[in-house]
Amino acid sequence: MFHVFPLLGQSNMAVYPKASNADKTENPRIKVLGFDDCAWTGRVEGPWDIAAPPLHECWNGAIGPGDCFAKTIIDRYPAQNSAGLVPSAISRERVETSMKAGGAKYS
Template identity: 30%
Template structure:
């Protein structure tokens, strides 16, 4: 049975048909600004695809067009999420992709704990994400969690405990969302020649890689060759799109391997 959701695009009231719950595959997008996206938006980034939807700020299912996130309205732009959704959709024409944007720019990992408050955005990153996720789960099933975060923890006193914090975060997501076997995809921090990594950033990177080696449902996606938009922090739009393809490839390889067992 098809469910109908209303949305507005360029001032016009339109309808989108949601598929049966088991055909609506949901992905949670969490982390900080490089998950939210800060790339320059072009007209192509606003082309709707009926097979790739997103849960907007108002909790409505709408076409996944950039900018998808709303953490910092004056800064948001192209991210990796939309390309990820399009790539995964190509692999299975029988499903519809539902993206749940929840990233918060500048948020350290301690913000992703129950009750934690992010003062710059006046949000509760973890609590808000869980509320949106549970709302989305009324319409579909969670099949993946995409994570890109760590820049805000790449400093003394934070990097040393990042590994433990990340393991706790993954366990918390899985427990809260009943998602023990759901793939958790981690993207590598930006590797920019103009901004060499300090020891703390190397430690965060090592935590990302190690947990992927220890947990068969976690995948690490490299950022080799990707470039920044001029600020030495955020990827440019082209790199976000490439990163989205890499996330999708990693997800598909993991799920294909699991289904082959």
């Protein structure tokens, strides 16, 4: 089973603490949907890839709550399950932007 988790928010979801090498350990059971084209990670907008920070905004190299959440939750699922993270944090954007009713970026 593939469990999908949207990572909605603003800068508090994208955050700014720089990811350390230990934070960048990859688990092939945790995927991320490409948020933007990022030469640093090699991800492109759109397809699923193995998750590693940064999940949002390539330029800042940050680790956010989505990283820790996924690494914690995946161990609670059977080994054949995987998790998909959908980064949707947009700095300086109103939370209403992502609301189902009337949100400009809800999809």
